[in-house]
Amino acid sequence: MNKNTEEIAESLRTIGHAHHRAFIMVNGADPDWARWYAAKLEPELNGKLAVSLSVEELAGLLPLLEKERTLRSPQSDWAQFYAEAIVKSFG
Numbered sequence: 014m015n016k017n018t019e020e021i022a023e024s025l026r027t028i029g030h031a032h033h034r035a036f037i038m039v040n041g042a043d044p045d046w047a048r049w050y051a052a053k054l055e056p057e058l059n060g061k062l063a064v065s066l067s068v069e070e071l072a073g074l075l076p077l078l079e080k081e082r083t084l085r086s087p088q089s090d091w092a093q094f095y096a097e098a099i100v101k102s103f104g
Contacts, residue, residue, distance in 0.1 A: 017061040017104060022096035024057040025050075029092065047075040062103045074099075 028050055036043050043049060051071035058066060066074070075095070082094045 015100065015104075018093075018096045018100045021054075021058065021061060021099060022090075022092045024054060025092035025095055028053045028057075048072040050075055058099075062099070064103050066103060 031053070032043070032046065032049060035049075048068070051068045051074075055066065055068045055071055058071075078095045078098050079091070081098070082089060082091060086094060
């Protein structure tokens with residue numbers, strides 16, 4: 014695993030913890046979770062990928078990654094899975 018993948022996975026975990034805290038009163042229920050994560054993740058990706066991804070692009074990508082993870086590797090660490098997929102596709 015490369016440094017960018019590790020850094021993106023750690024950013025995703027940090028964002029996940031912040032999301033949990035922000036939505037604790039509703040047990041994490043957030044139908045627009047992907048946009049929330051995307052808005053936090055987009056600045057973290059600057060300089061780590063070969064292309065720039067917008068918040069809108071990330072908000073569309075994250076639910077697809079979750080569907081893929083659920084189908085292919087449901088026991089995997091979600092942040093690691095997402096980071097590896099993002100770097101593989103856009104790194």
